[in-house]
Amino acid sequence: MKKSRITGIGHYVPENVVTNADLEKIMDTTNDWIVERTGIEARRWFNPDKDTVSNMATRATKMAADRAGIEIKDIEFIVFATITPDYFFPGSGVLLQRELGLQGIGALDIRNACSGFIYALSVADQFIKTGMYKTVLVVGAEIQSSALDKSTEGRSSSVIFADGAGAAILQATDEDRGVLSTHLHADGDYAEELYVHDPGSSRKTRLSKDMLDGKTFNLTMNGNTVFKHAVVRFSEVINEALQENGHVTEDIDLLIPHQANLRISNFVQRQFKLPDDKVFNNIMHYGNTTAASIPIAMSEAWEKGKIKEGDLICLAAFGSGFTWASSLIRW
Ligand code: UT7
Numbered sequence: 001m002k003k004s005r006i007t008g009i010g011h012y013v014p015e016n017v018v019t020n021a022d023l024e025k026i027m028d029t030t031n032d033w034i035v036e037r038t039g040i041e042a043r044r045w046f047n048p049d050k051d052t053v054s055n056m057a058t059r060a061t062k063m064a065a066d067r068a069g070i071e072i073k074d075i076e077f078i079v080f081a082t083i084t085p086d087y088f089f090p091g092s093g094v095l096l097q098r099e100l101g102l103q104g105i106g107a108l109d110i111r112n113a114c115s116g117f118i119y120a121l122s123v124a125d126q127f128i129k130t131g132m133y134k135t136v137l138v139v140g141a142e143i144q145s146s147a148l149d150k151s152t153e154g155r156s157s158s159v160i161f162a163d164g165a166g167a168a169i170l171q172a173t174d175e176d177r178g179v180l181s182t183h184l185h186a187d188g189d190y191a192e193e194l195y196v197h198d199p200g201s202s203r204k205t206r207l208s209k210d211m212l213d214g215k216t217f218n219l220t221m222n223g224n225t226v227f228k229h230a231v232v233r234f235s236e237v238i239n240e241a242l243q244e245n246g247h248v249t250e251d252i253d254l255l256i257p258h259q260a261n262l263r264i265s266n267f268v269q270r271q272f273k274l275p276d277d278k279v280f281n282n283i284m285h286y287g288n289t290t291a292a293s294i295p296i297a298m299s300e301a302w303e304k305g306k307i308k309e310g311d312l313i314c315l316a317a318f319g320s321g322f323t324w325a326s327s328l329i330r331w
Contacts, residue, residue, distance in 0.1 A: 001129055002128055002129055002131060002172040002173065002174065003128075003129070003172075003173050003174075003175070003176070003177065003178040003179065004124065004125045004128035004129065004136075004170045004171065004172060004173070004178050004179050005170070005171055005172075005173045005175070005177060005178035005179070006168045006169065006170055006178070006179075006298075006329065006331070007067075007068040007069070007070070007169050007170075007171045008063075008064040008065060008066065008067035008068025008069070008070070008168070008169040009064050009067065009166070009167070009168045009169075009295060009298050009299045009302050010059075010060045010061065010062065010063025010064035010065075010066070010067060010166070010167050010295075010299050011060050011063065011164065011165060011166040011167070011292075011295060011296040011299035011300065012056045012057075012059035012060040012063070012164065012165045012166075013044040013056075013163070013164040013165075013286060013289075013296065014044040014045065014046045014047055014050075014051045014056070014163055014164070015044070015047065015050075016044060016045050016046065016047050017042050017043075017044060018042060018043050018044070018045045018162075019041065019042045020034045020035065020040070020041060020042070020159070023155075023158075023159055026150055026151075027150060027151060027152045027154075027155045027158070028152040028155065029152075029155050029159060034159045037261075037263065038159065038160055038261050038262060038263070038283070039261065039262020039263065039265075039266075039281070039283050039284055040159065040160065040262070040283055040284060040287050040288075041284045041285065042284070042285055042286075042287075043161075043162035043163075043285075043286055043287030044162055044163055044164055044286060044287075045145035045162060045163055046143050046145060046146070046163045048146075051143070051163070052086050052095075052143070053082055053084055053085060053086050053092050053095075053141045053142065053143050053165070054086055054092045054095035054096045054099055054141070055099060056141050056143075056163070056164065056165035057080065057092065057096045057139045057141040057165045057167060058096060058099040058100060059165065060139065060141065060165040060166050060167035060295070060299075061096070061100060061137055061139065061167040063167070063299070064137075064167040064168055064169050064299075065169055067169075067302075068169040068171070070135065070169060070171075072100050072101065072102065073101075073102070074135050075100070075102060075105065075135055075136070075137045075169070076105055076133040076134060076135050076136065077105055077106045077107075077108070077124070077127060077132075077133045077135075077136045077137070078093050078096060078097055078102070078105065078106070078107040078108065078136070078137045078139065079093075079108050079110060079120040079121075079123050079124045079136060079137070079138050079139070080092050080093035080096055080107065080108065080109050080110065080120070080139045080141070081109075081110040081111075081112065081116030081117050081119065081120040081138075081139065081140040081141075081291040082109070082110075082111070082116065082139075082140070082141050082142055082290075082291055083111050083112075083113050083116065083142065083196075083290060083291065083320070084142045084143045084144060084146075084147065084290070085109065088199065088206075091107070091109030092109065092141070093107030093108055093109045094107045096139065108123065110123065110291075112186075112291070112319075112321065112323045112325075113194070113290055113291065113319040113320035113321060113323060114258045114260060114288075114290050114291065114293070114317050114318060114319020114320065114323070115184070115258070115291075115317040115318065115319055115321070115323040115324055115325040116140055116290070116291030117138070117140035117166070117291050117292070117293075117294045117295055117315075117317070118182060118184070118294065118315055118316075118317050118325035118326065118327050119184055119323070119325060120138045120139070120140065120291075121138050121168070121170070121179065121182060121315075121327055122182035122184055122325070122327070124136040124138045124170045125170065125179045125182060128170060128171070128172045131172075133172075134171060134172040135169065135170070135171050135172075136169075136170045136171075137167060137168075137169060137170075138167065138168045138169075138170055138295075139165065139166070139167045139168075139295070140165070140166050140167075140290075140291035140292040140293070140294065140295050140296075141164070141165035141166070141167075141291070141292050142163060142164065142165075142289055142290040142291055142292050143163045144161035144162060144163060144219065144288075144289070144290060145161070145162060145163050147161075147196055147217065147218055147219045148161055148218065148219055149215055149218040149219070153215075154215075154218060154219075156221070156223050157219050157220070157221045157223070159287075160261065160287055160288045161219060161287060161288050161289075161290065162286055162287030162288060162289050163289060163292075164286055164289040164292045164293075164296050165292050165295075165296070166292050166293075166294065166295020166296040166297075166298065166299055167295060168295055168298070176330075177310075177330040177331070178329065178330060179327060179328075179329050180241075180244075180245050180327075180328040180329060180330055181241060181244050181245060181327065181328055182325065182326070182327045183237055183240045183241055183244070183325060183326045183327070184323075184325045185233070185237065185323065185324045185325065186321045186322065186323045186324075187321070187322050188321065190225070190229065190321070190322040191320075191321065191322075192220075193221070193222045193225050193226055193229075193320075193322070194219075194220070194221040194222070194226050194319065194320040194322075195219075195220060195320060196217065196218070196219050196220070197216040197217070197220065198211040198216040198217045199211070199217065226319075226322075227261070227263075227264065229318070229322055230260060230261075230264050230318040230319075230324075231264055231267050231268065231271075233318045233322070233324040234257065234264065234268045234316050234318055234324070235268060235271050235272070236324075237316055237318075237324050237325060237326040238255070238268070238272065238314060238316050238326055240326065241314060241316075241326040241327065241328045242314075242328070244328075245328050247312065247328065249272045249273065249274065251312050252272075252274065252278060252312055252313075252314050253278065253307075253308075253311035253312050253313065254278055254279070254280055254301060254306055254307060254311060254312075254313050254314070255268075255269070255272070255274060255278060255279045255280070255313075255314045255316065256279075256280045256294060256297050256298055256301060256313065256314070256315050256316075257279070257281075257315075257316050257317070258288075258293050258294055258316065258317035258318060258319065259281065259282065259283035259286065259287075259288055259289070259293040259294075259296075259297060260283075260288055260293075260318065260319065261283070261288070262281060262283050262284070264318075265279060265281050265283070268316070277306075280297055280298075280300075280301040280306060281297070282296070282297050282300050290319065293317075294315055294317060298313075298315070307331055308331065309331060310330070310331060311330075311331045312328065312329070312330055312331075313328070313329040313330075313331055314326065314327070314328055314329075315327045315329070
């Protein structure tokens with residue numbers, strides 16, 4: 001059976017840098033609180049005149065395709081992970097397809113929040129293993145900043161979430177490397193612990209004054225509950241990936257966790273006794289970009305020479321749903 005390999009990885013983040021000092025001006029918060037509780041020093045928030053989820057994804061895709069040494073027209077299928085699509089429907093996959101000039105090829109949207117990129121990677125991997133496609137574009141892109149309550153009331157979430165895009169070109173190979181396995185989980189009992197309630201379909205009207213007054217269109221998170229589950233599930237799903245492939249912690253060359261909170265990444269690092277140079281974090285600069293965080297981190301890690309041919313890379317994520325996932329990749 002074929003395996004799938006990531007042959008190119010790229011990213012794009014909006015130019016607009018929002019520092020903790022900028023947030024101090026619009027809500028009751030401090031740089032010290034944000035750095036101590038989250039590790040975040042700055043994040044990117046989109047420019048509504050310039051950035052959309054799909055055009056950020058297009059820029060990330062072009063970088064990934066360049067690095068893979070392929071032409072855009074070689075892409076046969078798109079898997080687009082986002083919970084912040086440009087429209088309520090259709091999904092952003094078709095918008096990206098249009099921007100890339102790939103009219104006609106299939107485009108699938110994935111809505112699994114922070115685990116979305118690994119879910120998308122898994123779907124693309126299955127298509128390649130079965131021989132249906134040879135070159136698949138896998139994207140994670142989000143604009144979270146427009147759903148944040150930027151008043152003091154919403155500060156525990158609004159200091160964390162941010163915008164950006166990452167893309168990977170996944171290609172079929174006969175070599176014994178690439179995506180070794182993916183592991184996907186969910187528990188809908190916790191759906192309302194991290195969610196955006198409106199606009200939803202199961203209401204008399206999609207938009208109402210009550211929704212605007214109640215700010216139910218803003219992202220709502222019970223941070224403590226999410227944190228407690230995250231640290232457990234991250235560890236479980238990394239262990240699952242190692243066991244499935246007969247590997248031990250010491251075999252990991254680089255762990256790229258979803259950039260949820262630096263404290264979560266540090267906790268996982270301590271649990272697995274991984275040295276600093278085996279865990280990649282860039283949440284300091286970009287905040288938590290949900291489905292985009294892993295491909296952005298992977299792209300930067302690759303640029304910095306931290307991902308080399310033959311390395312064993314572990315991806316892991318946890319987020320809204322709850323959903324959690326991991327993947328082991330032999331680069
Ligand atoms: O990516 C998807 C998954 N998401 C996550 O993994 C996020 C997981 N959760 C977290 O990262 C953390 O729970 C947060 C960073 C969201 C919050 O940190 P925390 O240590 O859990 O703080 P807390 O919510 O328990 O709040 C502690 C205190 C409260 O004040 P009192 O009640 O102790 O007086 C908050 O009002 O900190 C206050 N607080 C803030 N103070 C200054 C909350 N947000 C802020 C803020 N600035 N931005």
